[in-house]
Amino acid sequence: MKRVLLFLPLLVALVLGVLLFSGIGKDPTKLDSALVGKTMPEFALEDLHRPEVQVSQQVFQGEPSLLNVWGTWCPSCRDEHADLMWLAKNEGVPIVGLNYKDQRTEAKAWLERLGDPYSTSVYDPKGSLGFDLGVYGAPETFVIGADGTVLHRHVGVVNKQVWEETLRPLLNQAGGQY
């Protein structure tokens, strides 16, 4: 009995080691979205380019798409913009842009200068849709199914690696062909 007890510290160390090791490399700032598996929240917001046009959650119906949350105040959004352009042009992915807590004139100037990768741009100056989506910092990119279900949320910059490893497989699983 005593001899078995001698191994107790080793056992504790092993269990703790495995537990803590599994946490290494995980980014604590990347949170799972509470919306995954739920349908897109309802919204009625102006189109960025045409204030008279109202956009609703219907925009996601029909085919799987990406929803990219961005703002001109966000440096990382500038960083990922070229990759979004590439995604829209070369891969033909429909990307809905959510212009989050921004100024319309500045946002339009940004898209004119750097190119517009978005099939539709939603203007959300107060961040109401962003709040319903649980957005806590741009850029964030959601994968939305053809029926408007939220499939995945990616926090941070989208680049070719994220596209290949995460977004493309998810879109294809949802019935897309990319």
Add this chain to the structure above:
Amino acid sequence: MAVFRLFSRCAPACLAALMIVLALPTQAVVRDVYSFDTDEKQQRYQTMIAELRCPKCQNQNIADSNSPISEDMRDEVYRMMTSGSSDVEIMDSLVGRFGEFIRYKPLVEKRTLLLWATPAISVLGGLLIVGGIVLRSRRNNQTDSELSAEERARVEKIMDGHSGKSDPKA
């Protein structure tokens, strides 16, 4: 000279006035003071925002954090509270958007069971260890005092040997 004397006499007052004037802009910095009609509501609001975690600045609650998302969350708590929602409703609506992560007091469920049980487990473990040590030392005390006849004879022999001869070489 008279001017100087006048100045030196009113200097403390002038200084105080200057400090009050300088302090005014800092009062304007205090943001979003929410007003409630009852103290009880105010208290509820304070407790609520202290128990909600900011998703952006992860080790702060939304009461302490001044990140834009925390401001939005405080606004929503205030809006829902003044429109008559209960604490549970407010909590559920925010968790539905931002996830279980924002609860500083997680629900008791399968996933969080170990978390909730850890304090009890550690206390119980500690008690077991202390109890074990106490029991063992008590048992040792009892057995130590009881020497067999043979052991007693050996002890006496050793003691005799030491007290009888003072030759260290022996």
